[in-house]
Amino acid sequence: MGKNVKLRLENIDKSFPGVKALDNINFSAEKGSVHVLCGENGAGKSTLMKIINGVYHQDTGNIYIDDKLVEIDSPTKAKEHGISMIFQELDFVPEMTVEENFVTGNWPTSKFGKVNWKKIRKQAKEILEKEGLDYDLDTKLKDLSISDIQLLEIVKAVSYDAADIIIMDEPTSAISDTEIDLLFDKIRSLRERGKSIIYISHKMDEIFKIADMITVLRDGQLVATKPKEELDIETVISLMVGRKLSENFPKEDIEIGEEILKVKSLNSHRIFKDIDFNVHAGEIIGFSGLVGAGRTEVLRALFGLDSYDSGEIIINGKKIDVTSTNDSIDNGMVMLSEDRRRYGIIPVRSVKENTTLANLEEFIYNGRLHRQKEIEVVEEMCEKMNVKTPSIDTDVSALSGGNQQKVVLAKWMVNDPDIFLLDEPTRGIDVGAKFEIYKLMTALAKRGKAILMVSSELPELIGMCDRIYVMSEGKLTGELKRKDFSQEAIMKLAVG
Amino acid sequence: NEVMAQEEYRVAYIARAQGDSFAAWLANSIIEESNKYENIDLQVFDGQGSDAKQNSLIENAIVNEFDLIIIQPNNGEAQRPYAEKVVEAGIDLITTNARIDGIEGGSSVDADPYMQAAVVAEMALEQVPENANVVVLNGPPGNFHASERRKAWEAEFFAKRPDVTIVGEQIANWNKDEAMRYMEDWVQANDHIDAIISMNDNMAAGALEVVKGDPEYNDILSYGVDGTAEAVLLIKEGRMTATTLQSAYALAERILWVSDLLVTDKVMEIHTNIGNPVVTSENVEQYIEMHEKAGNL
Amino acid sequence: MKDLKLGDKFSRIKQKYGIFLVLILLFVVSSLINSNFLSVRNLTNISRQISITTILAFGETILIISGLLDLSNGSVLALAGLLSVSVFKMTGSLILAFIVAIVVAVFCNIINGIMVTKFETPPFIATLAMMAMARGAALLYTNGQNIYRIGDYTVFGQGSIGFVPTPIIFFILIGIVTWYILKHTRLGRSLYAIGGNEEAAVASGINVNRKKMLAYIVNGVFVGIAGVIFMSRVNAGLPNGAVGFEFEALTSSIIGGTSFSGGVGTAGGTVIGAFIVGFLNNIMNLVGVNSYVQQIIRGGIIALAVIYDTRTKKMRTKSQLGNVE
Amino acid sequence: MKDLKLGDKFSRIKQKYGIFLVLILLFVVSSLINSNFLSVRNLTNISRQISITTILAFGETILIISGLLDLSNGSVLALAGLLSVSVFKMTGSLILAFIVAIVVAVFCNIINGIMVTKFETPPFIATLAMMAMARGAALLYTNGQNIYRIGDYTVFGQGSIGFVPTPIIFFILIGIVTWYILKHTRLGRSLYAIGGNEEAAVASGINVNRKKMLAYIVNGVFVGIAGVIFMSRVNAGLPNGAVGFEFEALTSSIIGGTSFSGGVGTAGGTVIGAFIVGFLNNIMNLVGVNSYVQQIIRGGIIALAVIYDTRTKKMRTKSQLGNVE
Ligand SMILES: Nc1ncnc2c1ncn2[C@@H]1O[C@H](COP(=O)(O)OP(=O)(O)OP(=O)(O)O)[C@@H](O)[C@H]1O
Ligand SMILES: Nc1ncnc2c1ncn2[C@@H]1O[C@H](COP(=O)(O)OP(=O)(O)OP(=O)(O)O)[C@@H](O)[C@H]1O
Ligand SMILES: [Mg+2]
Numbered sequence A: 001m002g003k004n005v006k007l008r009l010e011n012i013d014k015s016f017p018g019v020k021a022l023d024n025i026n027f028s029a030e031k032g033s034v035h036v037l038c039g040e041n042g043a044g045k046s047t048l049m050k051i052i053n054g055v056y057h058q059d060t061g062n063i064y065i066d067d068k069l070v071e072i073d074s075p076t077k078a079k080e081h082g083i084s085m086i087f088q089e090l091d092f093v094p095e096m097t098v099e100e101n102f103v104t105g106n107w108p109t110s111k112f113g114k115v116n117w118k119k120i121r122k123q124a125k126e127i128l129e130k131e132g133l134d135y136d137l138d139t140k141l142k143d144l145s146i147s148d149i150q151l152l153e154i155v156k157a158v159s160y161d162a163a164d165i166i167i168m169d170e171p172t173s174a175i176s177d178t179e180i181d182l183l184f185d186k187i188r189s190l191r192e193r194g195k196s197i198i199y200i201s202h203k204m205d206e207i208f209k210i211a212d213m214i215t216v217l218r219d220g221q222l223v224a225t226k227p228k229e230e231l232d233i234e235t236v237i238s239l240m241v242g243r244k245l246s247e248n249f250p251k252e253d254i255e256i257g258e259e260i261l262k263v264k265s266l267n268s269h270r271i272f273k274d275i276d277f278n279v280h281a282g283e284i285i286g287f288s289g290l291v292g293a294g295r296t297e298v299l300r301a302l303f304g305l306d307s308y309d310s311g312e313i314i315i316n317g318k319k320i321d322v323t324s325t326n327d328s329i330d331n332g333m334v335m336l337s338e339d340r341r342r343y344g345i346i347p348v349r350s351v352k353e354n355t356t357l358a359n360l361e362e363f364i365y366n367g368r369l370h371r372q373k374e375i376e377v378v379e380e381m382c383e384k385m386n387v388k389t390p391s392i393d394t395d396v397s398a399l400s401g402g403n404q405q406k407v408v409l410a411k412w413m414v415n416d417p418d419i420f421l422l423d424e425p426t427r428g429i430d431v432g433a434k435f436e437i438y439k440l441m442t443a444l445a446k447r448g449k450a451i452l453m454v455s456s457e458l459p460e461l462i463g464m465c466d467r468i469y470v471m472s473e474g475k476l477t478g479e480l481k482r483k484d485f486s487q488e489a490i491m492k493l494a495v496g
Numbered sequence B: 001n002e003v004m005a006q007e008e009y010r011v012a013y014i015a016r017a018q019g020d021s022f023a024a025w026l027a028n029s030i031i032e033e034s035n036k037y038e039n040i041d042l043q044v045f046d047g048q049g050s051d052a053k054q055n056s057l058i059e060n061a062i063v064n065e066f067d068l069i070i071i072q073p074n075n076g077e078a079q080r081p082y083a084e085k086v087v088e089a090g091i092d093l094i095t096t097n098a099r100i101d102g103i104e105g106g107s108s109v110d111a112d113p114y115m116q117a118a119v120v121a122e123m124a125l126e127q128v129p130e131n132a133n134v135v136v137l138n139g140p141p142g143n144f145h146a147s148e149r150r151k152a153w154e155a156e157f158f159a160k161r162p163d164v165t166i167v168g169e170q171i172a173n174w175n176k177d178e179a180m181r182y183m184e185d186w187v188q189a190n191d192h193i194d195a196i197i198s199m200n201d202n203m204a205a206g207a208l209e210v211v212k213g214d215p216e217y218n219d220i221l222s223y224g225v226d227g228t229a230e231a232v233l234l235i236k237e238g239r240m241t242a243t244t245l246q247s248a249y250a251l252a253e254r255i256l257w258v259s260d261l262l263v264t265d266k267v268m269e270i271h272t273n274i275g276n277p278v279v280t281s282e283n284v285e286q287y288i289e290m291h292e293k294a295g296n297l
Numbered sequence C, D: 001m002k003d004l005k006l007g008d009k010f011s012r013i014k015q016k017y018g019i020f021l022v023l024i025l026l027f028v029v030s031s032l033i034n035s036n037f038l039s040v041r042n043l044t045n046i047s048r049q050i051s052i053t054t055i056l057a058f059g060e061t062i063l064i065i066s067g068l069l070d071l072s073n074g075s076v077l078a079l080a081g082l083l084s085v086s087v088f089k090m091t092g093s094l095i096l097a098f099i100v101a102i103v104v105a106v107f108c109n110i111i112n113g114i115m116v117t118k119f120e121t122p123p124f125i126a127t128l129a130m131m132a133m134a135r136g137a138a139l140l141y142t143n144g145q146n147i148y149r150i151g152d153y154t155v156f157g158q159g160s161i162g163f164v165p166t167p168i169i170f171f172i173l174i175g176i177v178t179w180y181i182l183k184h185t186r187l188g189r190s191l192y193a194i195g196g197n198e199e200a201a202v203a204s205g206i207n208v209n210r211k212k213m214l215a216y217i218v219n220g221v222f223v224g225i226a227g228v229i230f231m232s233r234v235n236a237g238l239p240n241g242a243v244g245f246e247f248e249a250l251t252s253s254i255i256g257g258t259s260f261s262g263g264v265g266t267a268g269g270t271v272i273g274a275f276i277v278g279f280l281n282n283i284m285n286l287v288g289v290n291s292y293v294q295q296i297i298r299g300g301i302i303a304l305a306v307i308y309d310t311r312t313k314k315m316r317t318k319s320q321l322g323n324v325e
């Protein structure tokens, strides 16, 4: 290998209970280059990165940095070796402020070991100014949306100058194209400065925009490492999933039925204003907008996670008062959150329990849970959604990010509501499974369900929706019919 | 087997609470005293100040077929049915400090808690000045000794001295540090306090600790029960007025004497009391000597 | 995975039943040390002795699984038991007395529940406050005095059905109820979810506050029953009884694998935890270990038991890995 | 945010200082109820009374912020204080005695730390085990008896520098140290991160185990000092002293806003929590409230204080939201 190699992994093996996550992986990252890692959900991407970052330790195999054998047994060690990482499951301290988050683990101190708050503030201000972000420095992270946090994490990772190897595990899963373009500018400048970037994503077009090298993992094995030029999207996908895959959206013409959900001038204290829209049976409605446009907030209010100040929510012609999630669920409306860690999974409980959680009454006979029925339903659902898990009794926390997302989706499928509010439903889901989910959505629509999908991926919205509403700064700025769909039209409305 | 002519008797002593300093002293004395009896093999169990625990220990001792079970009840009535079970099982029984009255076939050795307080209360009757302000420190609620001693003070002192005002009365759970806390507050709330009436010496010592060195309280009277090493010293220094000696040694001596009589079947049932000597500045020297000999000082 | 050797098999058992093996070990060692240990009478004794705190521990387990806690159970037990005894002395009705105990304990736990759900007080503080209030109320009611001569009331704690003492019967019944609730009902599932991730539980449409309230109510029923057995066993109405029982209940529950981070725990584990403590106390008394030394040993063994359990659980993760191919 | 009206301003103050306002209210009401309350002597008295448990509460605050806990502080205090007293009686050296107390308490806390970090025992169990072991050791050492005639040892707890009693000086110093550690050192910030989300802390390159160990060591130093002051104040070596102090320390800490979920808490809050309890006990004694009624009132007011604090905090979050534009 050339001198240019910054990081080299040799024969890495790693197993977890019930799975061999990595099988004899050889991988290297060069200086001044972007190495993209792709593969299906559960292929082992995150595991490999966590080994580099010292969160896990490989069972066998070696890691070399600058051709020297290194032992990375903790993230502290990794940091000493100039490695910084944005995690897929964004790991942050909810009680920490935006300001302190930038320096956590790395607080600047005076000679006497006193934390230098002035410097922290100055640094934080500078960073935010430079990136053109206007977050209040004293806001706690728990009060931000997951996309805000993702943005901040990106900013933090790229501004940390001491890092030579920067790992980004699905950094764009919750942000939209505009922010992605900004991120790519950052990455390019890092590349010019000779840094090695390892980048994981399920978004194919994105990969080809930024990659120098592409490595594909499948079931814990490395199936290809090639320069971008030697690959194209179809090849990568077929390497990933082991077969060809059509990239057409499985959109079908479905007869639009009755209006199921109608929202009339919904307001929430300065977060969103005068939201008016409706969804019919068999219809898939999209919500588009930039990060912070307020889409998530609208969904949360509809679902009863937040309160709203005024406005009407009408389901099947009946006005309902949503004060808690029970109100909406009882009226057949459910929401899939973009923040699966916080609002999606119960990490210490099994796949089975997570899947049936929202519809337990279905399994109760004479006050007792019917185990057999539960197992059947869950197994069927896992098959349908292609959830990769050693068994349905495995704790959800042991699944890969994408598979956790599938479990959360499965939970709502089991619940079988009339209205689906889906906030970034394909977040972190691989291309193969994505199309399965699109098919599922189509099938649901066919059964007369109403679907409202918030997504930051324009192709997905354009491909799947019947109508798209666009939001900007808390207001609806327009509604597009399918025949008027185009990236340009949406973006124009999104910037307000 | 001629050498082992004498039979060994297994005796269980079920203490109220080994964490409580008087109970610990008594247990230690009993162990020491038992060493003088070659035919007695004594085991000590700790009731940890809990009725439920103590009852369990009694049950265990019955199951284990001890020859004699000595109970220092945490709370006489609560242990009664279990003490009765001891007798039913054909095992010798002694209840002590305080006795459980009226168990047929059971023996008892005691210092009467009512009398212990009554003797100092009688002294106080004379010593406490007219229209005095006094504070009262109580033991744990529901505790037999605590309530008997308080009853004695009520009957022998307060009932006879309507002129005396109780300006503060709290439960300090036999503890020195808790008593200090209350006394500190009372000192703030009252112009003067003439006497400390405490159900044991630890609490009296705690209250005295608070007014130590304060000339205003040079003449404060204070009464306790137990005759602990600390109390005896305080009396010698002239800071404490009087206490009743509840002598663990005397109790232990008597208990072992009775034990021997019972296990060797010399008697079937016996009830006996030790005395309640009052310790004051006049006779304090002999008690200091006693504690010094015991290594408590 | 095909040729599982005997050693492997054993190590699997060890991993799955870590804390249970500790119990077995303790049992075997105790039987060897002292011949009295293994008698039916002694084992019955132990079971009877741990029955009250284990009943409390069942309630505590349900609560901790849900991310809650009860520090007031000892005090509420005393208050409920005391009022029950006093109602019995007034009316002579055992049934009424039993009902009163449960009503009082449930009432106190409803207040706990309201503080925790409606007023969002941390369970530690809410139940600490209740601990003080219930104890104060109990002492105030009898002015610190004990109630004696409780007559037939003793059947609850000193009686037996067939050969089995009543406290053990209650212990078994409540254990089964706890197991059933946790394992087989919607309430149980919801509680695991709430403790595991409350926000996700809310987002799954679980009425979190109602379930938490139910958890406290169930706990209240258990505490009430424990109160009746306690007073009956000590043969008196003790306003100052059962002090520190909250710690003992918590200990059994935690040794049995219930986790303060919530979402994890079982009724069976709690029973095991309770017996570990029970065997330990019993054998040390049988052998006649000095009380102070007992404390030291007890502390040490409890720590070792939990350390062993944690270790084997970790090994499980590791060795299962090896079997995947 | 521009036209902040007076009402707004007040409501902001209320929100920011919820529990502090409770303290002020208690202070004012107490002053009105009893004229003795507001004297310098009485306030000094209160400060001295709460000093020991508050010193423990500072350690507890640091630990709880880090997601840890110490139930052993009362027992370790007794053991450390007792050995310190006994070393003083043997050598006559105050300095040596002081050092011994700290060494013993730190030693016990290092064991706590090892159990928690290396053996991954839950802090509840680890420190509960230590609670039993330290108490057992203390009682064993003197065979349950108290040590009297401790002579000059009393300077630590009964002396004063100028007008200020030594316990208060220690209390203030340790408070400042706690504040400084939490606010201004990497250790402190790391502990917040660890308690707030341990995995995230690990991922940020914080050496979690080392920091947890340090937290226990700091706690050990505080407990050792508290031990010296305690024995000195009671003018004896009491192996059975300071029982239940862990609860009092926890209570001050939690009332002061430290959260069991970790990552939240301050030294200032703990002081406020301690004074709320201190004022409450003092005024009830000054007025001469019946012991049992005291318990009920104390429980009630602690619950109310925390409820009020939670409520105002919730309002805060809401009104801050309004400023997002
Ligand atoms: N902590 C863990 N315990 C047990 N199994 C795990 C753990 N973490 C990951 N796994 C398993 O290892 C395999 C690889 O997971 P990994 O998270 O690396 O996948 P991934 O390629 O990042 O997938 P995704 O695209 O969904 O994020 C999966 O089968 C997963 O279930
Ligand atoms: N709890 C909260 N406290 C304060 N501000 C909040 C809170 N939740 C959200 N916000 C803010 O409200 C705005 C709207 O966020 P929202 O998550 O709805 O945006 P969005 O359009 O869904 O975009 P995305 O989901 O991509 O972030 C953001 O600026 C966010 O920071
Ligand atoms: Mg991943």
Ligand SMILES: [Mg+2]
Residues within 6 Å of the ligand: A145, A147, A295, A296, A297, A338, A423, A454
């Ligand atoms: Mg969003």
